[in-house]
Amino acid sequence: MxxxxxxxxxxxxxxxxxxxxxxxxxxxxxxxxxxxxxxxxxxxxxxxxxxxxxxxxxxxxxxxxxxxxxxxxxxxxxxxxxxxxxxxxxxxxxxxxxxxxxxxxxxxxxxVFSLSMxxxxxxxxxxxxxxGVRIKEESEIIEGEVVEIQIDRSMTGLYPKSLTFVCRCQEEDVRLTPEATDVLTSMALQTTLRYALNLISCAQVVAKKRKAEEVDVEDLRRVYTYFMDEERSVQWLKEQQGVLMFDEMDGEGMDTDMAA
Ligand SMILES: Nc1ncnc2c1ncn2[C@@H]1O[C@H](COP(=O)(O)OP(=O)(O)OP(=O)(O)O)[C@@H](O)[C@H]1O
Structure with a gap:
């Protein structure tokens, strides 16, 4: 044709x-x-x-x-x-x-590998x-009289992982069900803390989509399949090495996968 x-x-x-x-x-x-x-x-x-x-x-x-x-x-x-x-x-x-x-x-x-540079x-x-630089200017004008000064001392030190999730979730205004917190903790132990923390925001988007106020286990499972952690990315690349480097694509292309 x-x-x-x-x-x-x-x-x-x-x-x-x-x-x-x-x-x-x-x-x-x-x-x-x-x-x-x-x-x-x-x-x-x-x-x-x-x-x-x-x-x-x-x-x-x-x-x-x-x-x-x-x-x-x-x-x-x-x-x-x-x-x-x-x-x-x-x-x-x-x-x-x-x-x-x-x-x-x-x-x-x-x-990048050109000889001229x-x-x-x-x-x-x-x-x-x-x-790209974007300049945003904001001024807040507060009028009044200072009657008292309070100093908030920030918490320092290392937290156990589950506690870190609580802090992070509060900062991000995300609520997890207790079951989701458990699943997230075990995901963090199997992958990395950074990967698990990144999943929270993604899971919140999924939860919002189903108009839920709390992130549930299913939301986490879903985003876990959308985004690969480092180990799964490396494994996937190893499995696809022949296809990616040497073989021609046959028929339709595969869905592109991502690591976040
Ligand atoms: N889903 C899509 N919808 C529309 N056009 C697409 C789509 N996927 C690829 N194309 C088009 O096909 C061509 C090749 O795609 P693209 O360069 O994005 O592939 P790539 O995966 O980055 O390839 P490479 O690994 O070789 O760099 C481009 O012209 C792109 O616009």
Missing amino acids: AMKITTGTSELRDITKMERDGHHPIYTLEPIIGLGLDERLEPRETSQGLVGQAKARKAAGMILKMVQEGRIAGRTMLFAGPPSTGKTAIAMGMAQSLGPDVPFTIITASE SKTEALTQAFRRSI
């Missing part, structure tokens, strides 16, 4: 429109302008330049929501999957959703291109 692909000026264009031209379909490419999710973070089949990859888009949407709400910053996401399955496309969708002043920089291995220089230039 004949296929005509019209490319634009942008580097990343997607096949989102299909029109009939006599007997041949014509695919036109549209720019990626977001993740194509609805207000409940459910992926629309084809939207904002993306199609399919529902699981990965939804997971990316959850992280995006947390970034937009100022809950996480300065973190790294690793997208793993066979070539051309949309890892860059989803990252682009996330950046676009964050607004026009959020830089999106693509670097390629050949660029040192690796450090190539990476430094990429970092410079990726810096």
